[in-house]
Amino acid sequence: MDAPSPVKSKPPARPAGERDPERTRAAILAAATEEFTAHGLNGARVDEIAKRSGVNKRMIYYYFGDKNGLYLAVLEDIYADIRNAEIRLRLTDRDPVDAMRELVAFTWNYFIEHPEFLSLLGTENLHRAKHLKTSKKIRELHSPLIGIITALLARGVKAKVFRAEVDPVQLYITIASLGFFYLSNRFTLSTIFGRDLGTPDALAERGKHIEEVVLGYLRP
Amino acid sequence: MDAPSPVKSKPPARPAGERDPERTRAAILAAATEEFTAHGLNGARVDEIAKRSGVNKRMIYYYFGDKNGLYLAVLEDIYADIRNAEIRLRLTDRDPVDAMRELVAFTWNYFIEHPEFLSLLGTENLHRAKHLKTSKKIRELHSPLIGIITALLARGVKAKVFRAEVDPVQLYITIASLGFFYLSNRFTLSTIFGRDLGTPDALAERGKHIEEVVLGYLRP
Amino acid sequence: MDAPSPVKSKPPARPAGERDPERTRAAILAAATEEFTAHGLNGARVDEIAKRSGVNKRMIYYYFGDKNGLYLAVLEDIYADIRNAEIRLRLTDRDPVDAMRELVAFTWNYFIEHPEFLSLLGTENLHRAKHLKTSKKIRELHSPLIGIITALLARGVKAKVFRAEVDPVQLYITIASLGFFYLSNRFTLSTIFGRDLGTPDALAERGKHIEEVVLGYLRP
């Protein structure tokens, strides 16, 4: 607004909360992610998001239309994040077993480090993906993992280290399942079993088990 | 079910909701299960539960205290249901591999037939099991499956059809994961993959895959 | 009802809660007195009164019409109590100063021993004596104290131990004031002064002060 910049570089040292659209938008999105993660779509409070982001409530409506619009933006954001992480994986020129191990570890670690992803997916599934379905953006973000897995399986079968006829989509879902369910349901599971499944030790143990299951299954 | 039983028969043909406390309570609970399943804790409407159960709204508070009390009663109810189903499983004198196959199938089928169980667990985990933790009742309902799995693994190892050193709790969680995640996340997954994972064919295929994963992993 | 008794003696050893109208009525009244004392007219709960009295809620309506009827019955009851206590005072043939001292002490002690009287009067005054005004019963219960005070003052003036021209009604109100206000307002006063005005020591001190004020004032 003041000085037109040719490249999209932000005006650097402006104090927060003052006429910096991108920063405002990002602050809202960050606060909204936290709030929707913690309380779901219905439990999230627009007031709370405004307070946490240090931004006026009106701005939320200005940038995102309404609460649902904000929620969808959050969904799109986390999907973009995971796709970004996935495309950084380089597994094509590795030993198939090692590569599979890394893929499994990557998935598990991503879930541990991104609890918001787990929670928001749970919320969106409660709503039967009603919002996701309306998002062009997300459907364009194809996961590269199906392709990676397909190639990996082929190489492994050829090298006689993997069993044949494994469906890559099923395997993809299986790899996700083993971590996702454990992490997102660890609160009820911990209560039922009477022990904390969220400790670092418990997580390490689960990680090891998941690897064993996937690789054990894939043995020819 | 159809045949009238001479014992414990109560005047059956009274119009619902009229001076039959047990029926009233059950009607509320049934409607609440549907509503909480469909909309989560925050999204559920007490008015809607009253309307659907054909019961005066005041009765909900009379029997369950408040919305949270009702929600907890629903949770306790679905846990009692699954425990009831689990103890009906008889796997002790069967071939270990067959028995394991049946256990896996049982879990998968239970999840398919009880979508309310999946949804309500998702909801409760969003709340970090806050309500479940306060329930004496649920902690008394121990699942027999851990015991069943432990015994089954021992027999399988002895018979050299299962690998050794498998942790029964991890296996229990794994068996649940493979079905639970698929079913509860099938809405986003269907959207992402652009195909319906909820068709009978898709479910059958997944069931087969799950069995292969578990038994493939357990191979010595 | 079963056996007609000439004197009004109750059937002695019937188990509580079973067809003993007088006992039922008395139990309701006792519980209601507690409840109205503790929470005022609007704060009192009919359910709570039923629970505390161990009597079915319907009986309250059977015996007292409605909540207001019950409240009025409680008021009438406590007025009858204090009148009963007052008429037991025998001060006519005593030294005027001693008799006045005893009257003051009686009033103070009665208030201490009957906190329900203070609270219920406060409640009734909040309602500008709306209920009291409708009660024939209470207006027939004249306090003998005005007569006692009038006589006492006359004797004291004659004996030159009391000042002349003291209005007995004003004095009656004054004697009541000095104790009533202290006791009924001791919660806010304790908070403001930062010390507990309800301890036995504090009460004894106040009692002594009240006596000094009244007798000090009455000196000729």
Next chain:
Amino acid sequence: MDAPSPVKSKPPARPAGERDPERTRAAILAAATEEFTAHGLNGARVDEIAKRSGVNKRMIYYYFGDKNGLYLAVLEDIYADIRNAEIRLRLTDRDPVDAMRELVAFTWNYFIEHPEFLSLLGTENLHRAKHLKTSKKIRELHSPLIGIITALLARGVKAKVFRAEVDPVQLYITIASLGFFYLSNRFTLSTIFGRDLGTPDALAERGKHIEEVVLGYLRP
């Protein structure tokens, strides 16, 4: 008050309740004071307060949190009022007897002019000062009267017009008692005595009596 002041003048002629937070807050507080005075805490209606103040009901929750918060704000407000009036009293350089007479008259007149003070204190004492105890604000509002009375008593004793050894706190409570009880209980008292204690004549008579009691007692 009438004369416009150049400093701190704000646009005065805005229609009430429109974008003037201070005015909105004050309007709510005024209406709430009336409502709580007339009906106590439980009998007061939030809807009625909204209607009377001409303010959207939602604003009550916006400014005061909930009904209890509003009630506490009212309590704090009336305590601030009386403290303000008290510190305007200047009695240090007056004849002790005259000064005491003025103090007594001040208290009596304040009570007559502020029936809300009497009623609200009655209500708060019914609740055993539960709300007052949580207020930091009120405990900071120390009454100057104890100090004033202490000094006054000392001067009077020195001048041989007051008796010795009078506890200033007891005297403070006594002065308050004599007016407070009469005014707040005048409805039941009027009913019992069958005459209106609230007429100007009756009030004047009571005022005179109170003065006589206090000064009569204080005579050496």
Next chain:
DNA sequence: CATGAATGAGATTTCATTCAT
């Protein structure tokens, strides 16, 4: 772009009272 007061619709909860047995 930004602020925060204001709003209306609707949610949960409460409670005195009545009904069926």
Next chain:
DNA sequence: TATGAATGAAATCTCATTCAT
């Protein structure tokens, strides 16, 4: 007389959204 389930009206409170500045 007695019981306890049932009711309707009304109370408190919540929340996404909009308005005036």
